[in-house]
Amino acid sequence: MASYSSAQRIAAEFLGTALLLATVIGSGIMGAKLSGGNDALALLGNTLPTGAILIVLITMLAPVSGAHFNPAVSGVFWLRGELNSRMAAAYMLAQLCGGLAGVLVAHGMFDLPLLQMSSKMRTGSGQWLAEGVATFGLILTILGPLVARPKAVAVNVGLYITAAYWFTASTSFANPAVTAARAFSDTFTGIRSDDVVPFVVAQLIGAVVALGVAAWLFRTGGAIQTAPAEGPSGSDDE
Template identity: 65%
Template sequence: MTTDLPRRLVAEALGTSTLVATVVGSGIMADRLTDDVALALLGNTVPTGAILVVLITILGPLSGAHFNPAVTLVFGLRREIGANAAMLYVLAQVAGGLAGTMIAHAMFDLPVLQVATTARTGTGQWLAEAVAAFGLVFTILAGLRFRPDAVAWLIGLYITAAYWFTASTSFANPAVAVARAFSNTFSGIRPIDLPAFIVAEMLGALVAMSFAGWLLAGKEFASTDNPKLEAAG
């Protein structure tokens, strides 16, 4: 990174705040507009995927656009970010996420400070979070390996899909999970359910890092049946 650390931290806080404000705000809006749970989830999904494309595109050049402690952990273990910077990234992400929740509440004239009561627990939910985080981190690493120019779209599309194929609706982000624990709305999660979600997300991210390290380790990925790919490789 060529950007100085204070600006990188502001970018991480701003990005996480905007992401959470979108998740929580679109959830509130969807819940107000329809009683159909499936339609409300769709109204929550599309804005989330869309804002990720925007945020990664505009803030990625500044901070790398982690917006996620699990992602920061992976890049820290890969020695692509220093330990001190990584810790500050996580603090900025959590603080930004909490600010995003409060901003969303304020926009919809709701109490700014809330505690969620929505239960999200059980083996299926935990497995879903591990799968969601695995897929997110693998998408990031494979995207950076093969199509760095498309990473923003790959992540936005992955999260859009994961909202629907995971039982947990794909939090895949400890900072977002913490922020959502302070929103007693469509997007909320009880604070008591947070630890298991965070552990599952971190484990999924670490498994993805290890798997990607093996799968993507080769220097050549050209098919022997495609001369153009061999030439490109």
């Protein structure tokens, strides 16, 4: 990523997160409209576009910023020493702002009030555990392929999130920026603001545990493998 400026990298994180949230919220609205009250069909209509857009966005923007779109991912690469504190903070701010922008765009496309507060309750130990598991799996899905097949990360992340929508009780937010942004949408994919903090805490715990597991699991020859430039990473090589 040496050929990209800090401004370009931050803009890529903002744009990617915005497009991700526009997809999550928009497909949720469309799925709910077309499903005739069948929540399983609505969830399927929400799942497939989300997995697909992740593959597209990571493929497109990984060479620029690493395609994190997720403060938990940026935090992991900061802890690995591959993203400095200044850029990590800038990435996270861009992700949070981009997430909110994506929500507003989705609402605008469906002629809904732009700014809303979700009333959808998502709470309880099962959902908190689900968010920890979802984020744990996501981080391993990113760090594992970076050892041998970095170009596979985009597809792996898209497929993992597609699966996690269905095997987790929380439908796999696995992203603090996504969680915060979805609090501002009183639609199918929303989350009540009171439930945001426990979700984020569970996500951060899952991410840290995954980092520790990856540091051992993917260690070869006494050294932890690092991420090549073409995969999602946070290398400060400017």
